[in-house]
Amino acid sequence: MDEVAIIGGGPAGLRVMQILQCAGIQGHLYEQKRSVGRKLLVAGKSGLNLTNDAEIVEFLSNYKGKGLPKVLWERIYKAFNNTTLREWARELGQETFVSSGKKVFPNDMKAAPLLRALVQDIKGKGGEFFVKHSLRNIEPSDNGYDLTFSSEEGEIRHHYSAVVLAFGGGSWSSTGSDGEWVPLLESMNIKISPLEAANCGWEVNWDGEFLSKHEGKPLKNLLCSAGEESIEGELVITKYGLEGGPIYRLGHALRQQEKPALQLDFKSMFSTQELMKKVESVRKNLALELMQRWRLTDSVVDLLKCYHSELFQKIKVNGGDLQLLAKKLKNFSLPLEKPRPLNEAISSAGGVAWIELDENLMLKKYPDLYACGEMLDWEAPTGGFLLQGCFSSASWVGNAIKRKRSL
Numbered sequence: 001m002d003e004v005a006i007i008g009g010g011p012a013g014l015r016v017m018q019i020l021q022c023a024g025i026q027g028h029l030y031e032q033k034r035s036v037g038r039k040l041l042v043a044g045k046s047g048l049n050l051t052n053d054a055e056i057v058e059f060l061s062n063y064k065g066k067g068l069p070k071v072l073w074e075r076i077y078k079a080f081n082n083t084t085l086r087e088w089a090r091e092l093g094q095e096t097f098v099s100s101g102k103k104v105f106p107n108d109m110k111a112a113p114l115l116r117a118l119v120q121d122i123k124g125k126g127g128e129f130f131v132k133h134s135l136r137n138i139e140p141s142d143n144g145y146d147l148t149f150s151s152e153e154g155e156i157r158h159h160y161s162a163v164v165l166a167f168g169g170g171s172w173s174s175t176g177s178d179g180e181w182v183p184l185l186e187s188m189n190i191k192i193s194p195l196e197a198a199n200c201g202w203e204v205n206w207d208g209e210f211l212s213k214h215e216g217k218p219l220k221n222l223l224c225s226a227g228e229e230s231i232e233g234e235l236v237i238t239k240y241g242l243e244g245g246p247i248y249r250l251g252h253a254l255r256q257q258e259k260p261a262l263q264l265d266f267k268s269m270f271s272t273q274e275l276m277k278k279v280e281s282v283r284k285n286l287a288l289e290l291m292q293r294w295r296l297t298d299s300v301v302d303l304l305k306c307y308h309s310e311l312f313q314k315i316k317v318n319g320g321d322l323q324l325l326a327k328k329l330k331n332f333s334l335p336l337e338k339p340r341p342l343n344e345a346i347s348s349a350g351g352v353a354w355i356e357l358d359e360n361l362m363l364k365k366y367p368d369l370y371a372c373g374e375m376l377d378w379e380a381p382t383g384g385f386l387l388q389g390c391f392s393s394a395s396w397v398g399n400a401i402k403r404k405r406s407l
């Protein structure tokens, strides 16, 4: 009767389970797929970026979300921070190292050994797993909740005194994180900020000729901006738009814009005056000389031509306004259509609204029903901040339950 149900076998659910088992509290973990940690394994395919070595202020500046309670989130992070996460991984036999951009990876870059060790640790402490069980209903009952699962044996009901929801977000539904929990919680009068694609490419209405010449090519040494934020880096031109680190990081700012547009500085190392100085002695072959003296790639020139053809026409006819062209190079506004579909995104923004949660991440309307991981309304860029957010919030919930049980 005194078991705790944990729903979702991702990093968040597994971490809660581990804390409970260590404290001698019996956990039952339910996972709708036939094995746990599927998204974690996908994350490990390109190198599992477990956390980031940034100092606390820089680290926390990466988290956004509607109504994100900054003070509480800082407490949650401090209680299980990037150092604690690395120590925890070491205890599971996974040493880590710091790579470029302060990203932290396991030495072998993989997710599978960490996942295996974590599952073994939980099972070794008596934790029970129920895979191919999908939670369909939560009904408050005396001293807890009656949970209904669909399973291979049909519909199953169990009573638990406490329940932890760790459903994940809504991207990569093949891993099990399908966002289907949203209507279930909404029917319980829980406010959910809509799940939106985060850390993803954006669509651009490319000119056909431009695309046929430049698809797959990089745009390098950019300073990309949206709203107040600017990120240096590289973007890749794709059939549908743009991909790359800077646009992933700017996703939050872009989604706030009514007509999203990415501001690009192709020559961030130089001021407009310095660019003008480089071309002041040019007298003939202006178009060619500009390309060489400003070191512009074909892709940048064609992009400028697509969106500002009049400037190039004038250059051909009468030398045009070079200052205006230099200014466009430094402040080029590229209209965007929309983010790529949620299912393709690395993570999702949105989730359980913060006003629904108390400081233990328990739902205020439902005592002893907790939520953690990506399903909460926070978002962060890639770089290790996503998994850290999941592990920290899960540790917070696990420890809150532990404290409550020891009273």
Ligand SMILES: Cc1cc2nc3c(=O)[nH]c(=O)nc-3n(C[C@H](O)[C@H](O)[C@H](O)COP(=O)(O)OP(=O)(O)OC[C@H]3O[C@@H](n4cnc5c(N)ncnc54)[C@H](O)[C@@H]3O)c2cc1C
Residues within 6 Å of the ligand: 007, 008, 009, 010, 011, 012, 013, 030, 031, 032, 033, 036, 037, 038, 039, 040, 042, 043, 044, 047, 048, 049, 050, 051, 133, 134, 135, 136, 166, 167, 168, 169, 171, 172, 175, 176, 177, 178, 181, 345, 346, 347, 372, 373, 374, 375, 383, 384, 385, 386, 387, 388, 390
């Ligand atoms: C391609 C890719 C690469 C990534 N790389 C990184 C990276 O390097 N670093 C990083 O920090 N983050 C990375 N991420 C993000 C990271 O994997 C996620 O943020 C993290 O897995 C979320 O953990 P979670 O436990 O909250 O949810 P999930 O890992 O999504 O787990 C939720 C689980 O709940 C189960 N579930 C859902 N509904 C039900 C239900 N009704 N009943 C029972 N079970 C249910 C799902 O099947 C799933 O297993 C990556 C993501 C992707 C897609």
